Amino acid sequence: MTTASESSRRGEPSHAFTGISDQNQLNPLFARAGEATDFPLNMLPPGESLPETAYQVVHDEAMLDGNSRLNLATFVGTWMDPHADRLYSETADKNMVDKDEYPQTAAIETRCWKMIATLWNAPDAENAIGTSTIGSSEACMLGGLALKRRWQLARRAAGRSTDKPNLILSSAVQVCWEKFCNYWDVEPRYVPISAEHQCLDGHDLEKYVDENTIGVVAIMGVTYTGVYEPVAKIAEALDRIQADTGLDIPIHVDGASGGMIAPFLQPDLAWDFRVERVASISTSAHKYGLVYPGLGWVVWRTVEDLPKELVFDVTYLGGHMPSFALNFSRPGAQVLLQYYLFLRLGWDGYYKVQKASQDVAVYLAGEIAKMPAFDLWNDGTDIPVFAWQLTKGYTDKWNLYHLSERLRLKGWLIPAYPMPDDLADVVVQRIVVRNGLSRNLAESLVVDIQEAVAYLDALETPMPTEGLVTTFTH
Numbered sequence: 067m068t069t070a071s072e073s074s075r076r077g078e079p080s081h082a083f084t085g086i087s088d089q090n091q092l093n094p095l096f097a098r099a100g101e102a103t104d105f106p107l108n109m110l111p112p113g114e115s116l117p118e119t120a121y122q123v124v125h126d127e128a129m130l131d132g133n134s135r136l137n138l139a140t141f142v143g144t145w146m147d148p149h150a151d152r153l154y155s156e157t158a159d160k161n162m163v164d165k166d167e168y169p170q171t172a173a174i175e176t177r178c179w180k181m182i183a184t185l186w187n188a189p190d191a192e193n194a195i196g197t198s199t200i201g202s203s204e205a206c207m208l209g210g211l212a213l214k215r216r217w218q219l220a221r222r223a224a225g226r227s228t229d230k231p232n233l234i235l236s237s238a239v240q241v242c243w244e245k246f247c248n249y250w251d252v253e254p255r256y257v258p259i260s261a262e263h264q265c266l267d268g269h270d271l272e273k274y275v276d277e278n279t280i281g282v283v284a285i286m287g288v289t290y291t292g293v294y295e296p297v298a299k300i301a302e303a304l305d306r307i308q309a310d311t312g313l314d315i316p317i318h319v320d321g322a323s324g325g326m327i328a329p330f331l332q333p334d335l336a337w338d339f340r341v342e343r344v345a346s347i348s349t350s351a352h353k354y355g356l357v358y359p360g361l362g363w364v365v366w367r368t369v370e371d372l373p374k375e376l377v378f379d380v381t382y383l384g385g386h387m388p389s390f391a392l393n394f395s396r397p398g399a400q401v402l403l404q405y406y407l408f409l410r411l412g413w414d415g416y417y418k419v420q421k422a423s424q425d426v427a428v429y430l431a432g433e434i435a436k437m438p439a440f441d442l443w444n445d446g447t448d449i450p451v452f453a454w455q456l457t458k459g460y461t462d463k464w465n466l467y468h469l470s471e472r473l474r475l476k477g478w479l480i481p482a483y484p485m486p487d488d489l490a491d492v493v494v495q496r497i498v499v500r501n502g503l504s505r506n507l508a509e510s511l512v513v514d515i516q517e518a519v520a521y522l523d524a525l526e527t528p529m530p531t532e533g534l535v536t537t538f539t540h
C-alpha cells in the first residue's frame with residue numbers, strides 16, 4: 067500500500083496516488099486469458115504484454131492529465147492540424163543531431179533560423195548564425211554562454227581577471243535564467259520590480275553594471291504578466307553607461323513568447339536586431355511559434371557574436387557537423403513541423419492566428435476589468451497574456467487562490483501566484499490566451515468567473531486558508 071505522503075515523496079502529483087496501490091491495473095474489459103492484468107508502477111515488469119494491452123494502460127493513465135484546451139496557465143502549444151500530425155508521425159524517428167543521416171532536416175533547420183533572423187530584422191541574415199534547441203531554456207543558456215565567453219575572451223585579451231562574471235536581469239525572469247547563473251557560475255544581479263517599475267526598464271542600471279557584467283537580459287513577454295520590457299530604453303541606458311564608463315554591454319532578448327508575436331502584431335516596435343546592442347534573441351517555437359512541445363530557436367546578430375570556441379566540430383556520425391547545443395541527440399520532427407507552419411501560414415497566416423489570440427485576450431481583460439473585485443495589471447496588448455490582482459480592500463473573505471480553485475471545478479486552469487521581489491506581497495492571477503481559446507469559450511469563461519465571484523462574495527464566513535496551493539511553477 068502507498069500513502070499520499072509516500073507518493074508525494076516519490077515525486078508524483080497528488081491525483082496519481084488515488085489508486086492507493088503500487089500496481090497499475092488493467093480494466094477487465096481489455097484483459098485476455100493468460101496475460102498480466104497488474105503492472106508494477108516503479109519496477110520493470112518481469113514479462114511481456116501484448117501491445118494492445120500496454121497501449122490501453124498508458125492511454126488510460128494519460129487520460130488523468132488535464133484538458134489542455136482549458137489550460138490557461140501554459141504558454142505551450144497543444145494543437146496542430148491533421149497535416150502536421152501526419153508529418154509528425156512520418157518523421158518522429160529523425161535525430162536532429164545526425165546531420166549526416168538527415169541532411170535535408172539539417173538544411174531545413176538552417177532555412178528556418180534564417181527566416182527567423184529576417185523576421186527579427188538581422189542586418190544580414192546570411193551573416194547571422196542560429197540553431198534550433200529543445201526550447202527557450204536551452205536557447206537562453208546558449209545565449210548566456212555566448213555572452214559569458216565573449217566577455218572572458220575580451221577580459222583575457224586585456225590581461226584582466228575573469229573570476230567574477232555577472233548578469234543583469236529583472237527579478238521577474240523565468241527560472242531558466244536562475245539555472246543559467248547557477249550552472250555556469252555567473253552572479254545574477256536582479257533588478258527588483260516595483261509598483262513604479264513593473265519590469266526592467268533601464269532605471270538605475272548604472273548601479274548594477276560594472277566591468278564584470280557579461281550582459282543584460284531583456285524579456286519580451288514577462289512570464290508573470292505578459293508585458294514587454296522596453297528593449298530600446300534598456301539599450302539607451304546602456305549607451306549612456308558606455309558614454310560615461312566605456313563599458314560596452316550587450317543585450318540578450320528572451321523572446322520566449324514575444325519573439326513570435328511582436329514581428330506580427332507590433333511590427334513597428336524596435337525590440338530586435340534593429341536595436342544595435344541586441345547580440346542574440348531566443349524564442350520557444352512551442353509557444354507562439356505554434357509547434358508541438360520540444361522546439362526553440364536562438365539567433366545571433368552576426369557570426370562574430372557567437373565565439374567559435376563554443377562550436378564543436380563533430381565527426382563521429384560521418385562528415386563534419388558543427389554543434390552548439392547542451393544536448394546531443396534530440397527529435398528532429400519539430401523542426402520539420404516549424405517549416406511546415408512557415409510554409410502553411412506565411413506572414414499573413416501567423417498574423418491572423420496571433421491577432422485572434424490577442425483579440426480574445428483584450429476581450430477577456432476588458433470583461434475582468436469591469437468586475438469591481440479586480441484590478442488589471444495589464445490588458446493583453448503585448449503578448450496575449452494578462453494578469454490581475456484583487457482590488458485593495460475588496461474582501462477579506464476570499465483571495466485569488468480560492469478563485470483559482472473554484473474555476474478548477476469547471477475545468478479551467480488559471481493560476482494565482484505571488485509576484486517576485488520587490489512585489490512578493492502582491493498576488494496576481496494570469497490568463498495565457500493561446501490559439502484555440504475561441505471567443506465563445508472566452509465568453510463561457512467570463513460567466514464562470516462571474517459566478518465564482520458571486521458565490522465567494524455570498525459566503526457568510528471567510529474561506530479557509532489551510533492547505534491552499536500558493537505556488538506555481540512558471
Ligand SMILES: Cc1ncc(COP(=O)(O)O)c(C=O)c1O
Nearest residue numbers: 201202203240242289320322350
Ligand atoms: C520569458 C521566458 N523565458 C524562458 C522560458 C522557458 O521556456 P521553455 O519552456 O521553452 O524552456 C519561459 C517559459 O515560460 C518564459 O516565459
